[in-house]
Amino acid sequence: MSNCKVIALTNQKGGVGKTTSTLNLGVDLARRGKKVLLIDVDAQANLTMALGYRKPDDLPFTLANVMQNIMDDKTIPADAGILHHNESIDLMPSNIELSGLEVRLINAISRERILKSYISTVRQNYDHILIDCMPSLGMMTINALAAADSVVIPTQPHYLSAKGLELLLRSISKVKRQINPKLRIDGILMTMVMSRTNMAKEITASVKSVYGQKIKVFDAAIPHSIRAVEASAEGQSIFAYDKGGKVAAAYEQFGREVMVVLVYKCGHKKLNNL
Numbered sequence: 504m505s506n507c508k509v510i511a512l513t514n515q516k517g518g519v520g521k522t523t524s525t526l527n528l529g530v531d532l533a534r535r536g537k538k539v540l541l542i543d544v545d546a547q548a549n550l551t552m553a554l555g556y557r558k559p560d561d562l563p564f565t566l567a568n569v570m571q572n573i574m575d576d577k578t579i580p581a582d583a584g585i586l587h588h589n590e591s592i593d594l595m596p597s598n599i600e601l602s603g604l605e606v607r608l609i610n611a612i613s614r615e616r617i618l619k620s621y622i623s624t625v626r627q628n629y630d631h632i633l634i635d636c637m638p639s640l641g642m643m644t645i646n647a648l649a650a651a652d653s654v655v656i657p658t659q660p661h662y663l664s665a666k667g668l669e670l671l672l673r674s675i676s677k678v679k680r681q682i683n684p685k686l687r688i689d690g691i692l693m694t695m696v697m698s699r700t701n702m703a704k705e706i707t708a709s710v711k712s713v714y715g716q717k718i719k720v721f722d723a724a725i726p727h728s729i730r731a732v733e734a735s736a737e738g739q740s741i742f743a744y745d746k747g748g749k750v751a752a753a754y755e756q757f758g759r760e761v762m763v764v765l766v767y768k769c770g771h772k773k774l775n776n777l
């Protein structure tokens with residue numbers, strides 16, 4: 504059995520930092536010596552582009568092709584389509600074809616488990632697989648939740664809506680009941696936090712008081728910084744772009760917390776090995 508951990512970063516709210524957090528958590532884990540695959544499960548292909556693959560529609564083989572082959576019962580090499588980024592992470596890229604695939608998925612047999620089938624062919628090659636979800640609770644996100652061991656919920660304090668979070672938690676528990684009983688929530692990650700505003704502090708405190716009993720709120724909070732935007736524009740992680748900056752420090756703290764969560768849950772490694 505593989506020890507690979509599959510984490511989906513998800514929130515149906517758009518623009519809350521899912522893609523940026525997938526990329527930087529992935530690179531942080533790679534910097535800790537882990538073998539990491541990122542999967543872009545969004546037809547917008549923001550993750551693919553943020554890693555410097557500027558023209559995703561020109562890529563010959565993407566997640567849509569991989570999933571179509573599984574739906575057609577065709578066998579392909581496990582590493583087909585995987586790109587090797589120079590920051591020591593691998594990427595299963597995406598492009599606009601994924602939106603057509605999502606439509607075809609509706610009539611497929613085992614439609615919720617196609618991504619899981621794909622991941623089962625590659626997971627033995629990695630320590631961590633991170634799934635960057637699209638901003639919806641549609642079939643692609645259900646596939647991501649069905650394939651994941653755990654979920655991280657990036658949330659921008661400004662957009663925090665209790666209703667939105669409730670809806671997400673309900674979807675997660677539905678998938679857990681019906682498809683993936685082992686699914687866990689690792690925690691809520693606060694992103695784009697303007698630390699000098701009282702509102703951010705108040706919202707963070709209120710999230711902790713409302714959800715803190717049930718769900719971990721990571722101590723790491725990602726500061727709002729133009730550096731994060733610039734890094735994506737350069738096709739780099741924050742560690743390559745601004746290693747000494749506060750966003751890199753926050754993602755490093757987040758990566759460390761994720762490692763601790765994983766260790767506690769599987770309980771077979773010592774904390775001081777981190």
Ligand SMILES: Nc1ncnc2c1ncn2[C@@H]1O[C@H](COP(=O)(O)OP(=O)(O)OP(=O)(O)O)[C@@H](O)[C@H]1O
Nearest residue numbers: 517518519520521522523638695726727728731732
């Ligand atoms: N810490 C940050 N500070 C400032 N801007 C940020 C930060 N993190 C991400 N951004 C920017 O905010 C925008 C949204 O971030 P991102 O694409 O990661 O969110 P998302 O949740 O993946 O969005 P979508 O729902 O569209 O997939 C991007 O332009 C990104 O560069």
Ligand SMILES: [Mg+2]
Nearest residue numbers: 521522545549
């Ligand atoms: Mg995104």
